[in-house]
Amino acid sequence: MPNSSARHASTVALTALAPASWGTTYAVTTQLLPPGHPLFAAVLRALPAGLLALAVTRVLPRGDWWWKAAVLGTLNIGALFPLLFVAAERLPGGVAGTLGAVQPLLVAGLAVPLLHQRATAWAWSWGLLGVLGVGLVVLGPEARLDAVGVLAGLGGTAGMAAGVVLTKRWGRPAGVGPMTLAGWQLTVGGLVLLPLTAVFEGAPPVIDAEAVLGYLWLGSMAGLISFTLWFRGLGRLPVGASAPLVLLSPLVATLVGLALGETLGALQVIGFVLALAALLAAQFNTPDLTRLFTRRADSMTKHLTIAVLGATGMVGSRVVTEAAARGHRVRALSRKPAADDPNVTPYAVDASDPDALREALAGADAVVVAVRTEPADGDFLVATTRAVLDTGIRTLVVGGAGVLRSPGDPALLVADNSAYVPAEVRPVAAAGVAQLRACEAHAHRDWVYLAPPALLEPGERTGRHRRGTDTLLTSADGRSWISAEDLAVAVLDELESPGADRLFTVAHTPTGW
Secondary structure: OOOHHHHHHHHHHHHHHHHHHHOOHHHHHHHOOOOOOHHHHHHHHHHHHHHHHHHHHOOOOOOOHHHHHHHHHHHHHHHHHHHHHHHHHHOOHHHHHHHHOOHHHHHHHHHHHHHOOOOOHHHHHHHHHHHHHHHHHHOOOOOOOOHHHHHHHHHHHHHHHHHHHHHHHHOOOOOOOHHHHHHHHHHHHHHHHHHHHHHHHOOOOOOOHHHHHHHHHHHHHHHHHHHHHHHHHHHHOOHHHHHHHHHHHHHHHHHHHHHOOOOOOHHHHHHHHHHHHHHHHOOOOHHHHHHHHHHHHHHHHOOOEEEEEOOOOHHHHHHHHHHHHOOOEEEEEEOOOOOOOOOEEEEEOOOOOHHHHHHHHOOOOEEEEOOOOOOOOHHHHHHHHHHHHHOOOEEEEEOOHHHOEEOOEEEEEHHHOOOOOOHHHHHHHHHHHHHHHHHHHOOOOOEEEEEOOOEEEOOOOOOOEEEEOOEOOOOOOOOOEEEHHHHHHHHHHHHHOOOOOOEEEEEEOOOOO
């Protein structure tokens, strides 16, 4: 299975193609399209592409997704496209691009009330640096600041920022792919714009061969294809990682300008470097970046000494087996340990005894906390987790699915969602949430929390699983599950090749995915 950083890089690269293609809008509008018809251009960019997507996918919204698709389509398409064309016609491409560069900051601000995510100083700093970098690239003494163009650029940017956050909040319905979501929104946006075009612009312009090429490009690569990739990325990347990718739009606009004969001065080169640095830095935060590279270097050069707390439980026993099979030295910690593998050393430990726990963990490279009680005892779970963190040893906590966000409703934790957690299981889910909060509040920072899917049960070791971040993973039929054997594979994969996320989840990947 490819490691998480490779998957993250692949997702970022594909998602980045969307804003990169949007950066060509300025040149295409000014070089190929007839002037004075921004609404008509927006309709041709959105409606045919949306109808094509609906014809291909043959999936229509259901339930509350009718109004959600209407809201997203209006924000991401219906408002954005015409305002973008107005800005492109009334401002130099670089000026319009600089206005778009403030989107990461707007997203960070909106994420607080809508996603309950507070951006770090790291994120704000790089967001501001990104705006500064783009400004140095595209603004100069000859820049025209037309008031209507500026308002149009800011309006389109604000609308799409809201669309990004709401897309992350609402997710996608089970079984609905990114092309379907793109098709819904492009169609809605086109239908919203159609009557406005007739009222404000009247008859369409004369379309020559160059204009045909321009409209085809904007409707395909800069339309359906790019928005499909964009919504795919929004579903897989943290909002703080996806939003800064819009910096690519003005940077690409600048590169296209160079190809058309423009030149860059020294300050513009500096700005280009700053903007790229901000874009890359947004994919990580400082503590996780340090943990990612330092631990990966350690784990790739030697076998680890791994302590497994709860070694006789359903998950712990599988982790012991998987770790030993990979050649690691394993300490199996439990009340009544047993082992017949030369790589496994049994330790009789009472998890409620901090001193005994500290002694058993001394010298270990990593600790896997896989402790559960029946009935659920949140106080015991939190106290044991804190005792492990107190040792200062690298810790991987196998927690509960309750800490994850619900698919389609990110504001609702799985622990509070009766569709996944019936009333009789609510105490177990609450204990897992308390365990994560204990990790987040602890001074020790070298920990990671693995939240399993909704169903975790003994089964087959297939080695096939998907990795996510803070949202419950489900298959096309709505199922969310993994075998304990494959969860153990995910645990060892993380210990051997750490990802960049403190909270992550995994789920079984069916054959053919």
